[in-house]
Amino acid sequence: MNVLVTGASGLLGRAIVKEFESHDWNVVGLAFSRSSPKLKKVDLRNPNEVKETIEKYQPSVVIHSAAERRADVVEQCPESVEKLNVFATTFIAQICATKKIPLIFISTNYVFDGKSPPYKPDDKPNPINKYGASKLNGEELTRAAHPGSIVLRVPLLFGPVENINECGGTYLYNYVRYSGNIKSVCHFQQRFPTHVNNVASVLRQMANKLYKGESFNGIFHWSSSEQHTKYTMTVCIAKSLGLSHKHILPRESPDAVTPRPHNVKLDISKTLDLGIQVVEIPFSKGIQECLEPFLSKKE
């Protein structure tokens, strides 16, 4: 049981490594700028490096989690991001197909336009920003190159962070802690903050099935059921930490420059039908644990 995880230094990748290691899998984690003695440095944009690595470790399963996922960054420079989100993804799929290695590609709910939730895996995608478009492109080329592959789409993720700005959920603590500043926070776009440990558990259960030779492929969804806006997430953070939220005001208009879909609730029934079982981590409990290290440091 040997899994190769790309993006192993990232928010989700770290949780995947932990989940698989704690369930007797041998993990080869790849990183780029945050490589370490434990995480091997591989630039996924370099096909030779990718091929050599997969040939060297001969994993039983590959989980491709690395991506540029900051929608604002992708909007600014879509061409350079394509090298990672599309070309590297396609190459990984081609190599895995040639070597008959099961592949799970992590994608996003942003492949949908958010106008008619909930979305089933076979519903027609229609991304409204360049990040969603790049991930959809990656999905389609992955499925074409490796028909046995799996795409797992997930929504906004949160989990243990290296700094509080690393994920959208923990970032909102900035609004809470500077209580002297009146802050209006988006109460328009609907979010489904999902703990990375829950996604990692889904992936590990899928990998176990693949390893045992169960045959399934195609597109799957995973999401927590809790529905929020950035405003309700911020209030939830304040309440869970026993802090005031009087200075936080709801704003009914969309956020920021990059367009984001209004409501991309994912229907997860196809994944549940596989027999995947997860105990959902509530946002208030999960986010409190993620922020705890920063509170004690009085950051």
Ligand SMILES: NC(=O)c1ccc[n+]([C@@H]2O[C@H](COP(=O)([O-])OP(=O)(O)OC[C@H]3O[C@@H](n4cnc5c(N)ncnc54)[C@H](OP(=O)(O)O)[C@@H]3O)[C@@H](O)[C@H]2O)c1
């Ligand atoms: N976070 C979310 O809210 C969210 C929501 C929906 C879907 N997703 C999807 O979930 C997956 C994981 O996201 P995440 O939040 O864990 O992302 P992340 O924290 O931004 O991590 C990105 C990972 O990609 C690696 N990477 C970047 N450029 C690379 C390169 N040239 N070669 C090799 N590796 C490279 C990074 O390595 P270094 O840091 O070491 O450079 C890092 O490990 C992505 O596919 C994303 O599209 C995320």
